Amino acid sequence: MGYQILIVEDDQWIAESLSEMLEVLNHDVVSVVDSYDAAITMLEEVKVEIALLDIQIRGEKTGIDLAEKIKNDYHIPFIFTTAYADKETIKKASVQSPYGYLVKPYGMKDISVSFDFAIENHRFISGITG
Template structure:
């Protein structure tokens, strides 16, 4: 596989590179910060990323994972020397395809990559199988809910919230749980005045009541806005 290494310790990045080459993988780049990692992704189109959580710069590995997932749609494995509950929790919520705690060796890296690739392939297969589950007709969305298709007007959707392997489509009257990803929701609805504002939320811009610093309000729901998505949201607002 073509693999990107994101690690701010040169000795560790060299060691990981040696392990990957020993396993017959291709190291397409090494970065110690998010900006360089994104540039390398654009240039080399890696098939997997090994992301250290504690990296140089203002964006840490967890925030970088969100960007890589949304922009490049490749699996990523977190690597870290810090295995505390808070770190594990943040990493888990991002939906990684693996987690390596330093120090690790050839066997651990190989197992993590094999599991990540298999999990990612299964996810892509499921997405293809479900590609036609939701259809847009006359500005309505057909959602597959409990083995039946439910017609929902797009303008009635307040927001969509990621719930693990599922997504909650929330209207004023009801919520619908659908097996899909937040990225797929974003791709399907971005032309209908919807905007991703957080790794777990896509919102109907016309339903926003107010925005305050890192949160917005829709109906009675306070929704977080991530730094990575705030600029895109503001650019779509009719500001005075």
């Protein structure tokens, strides 16, 4: 069973690589965008079950800002994908209660496990069964 996924990533090469890995894992990448505004547009237009958010994206707003909006308005799980693993970045990101935090570079196994945990935790928190 695959998930409908939104990728928010401003590096085209990373976005393409991530999309390919997700397709191999039988997920459906509904859109790849590189900014806060583009992500909000996609969240309004297509069904998204999980979002992968780079912390550093195009524009003034960050992936952390986007995570706050998703948490408050869309109620879907999100996983941060970032090259930043310093304590300050992790502290800022953790305030949004992400369902995962993948540090680049990552592989298919990392993504697969993160997705399984994110979806199951989301179901548990939301009281969804099945």
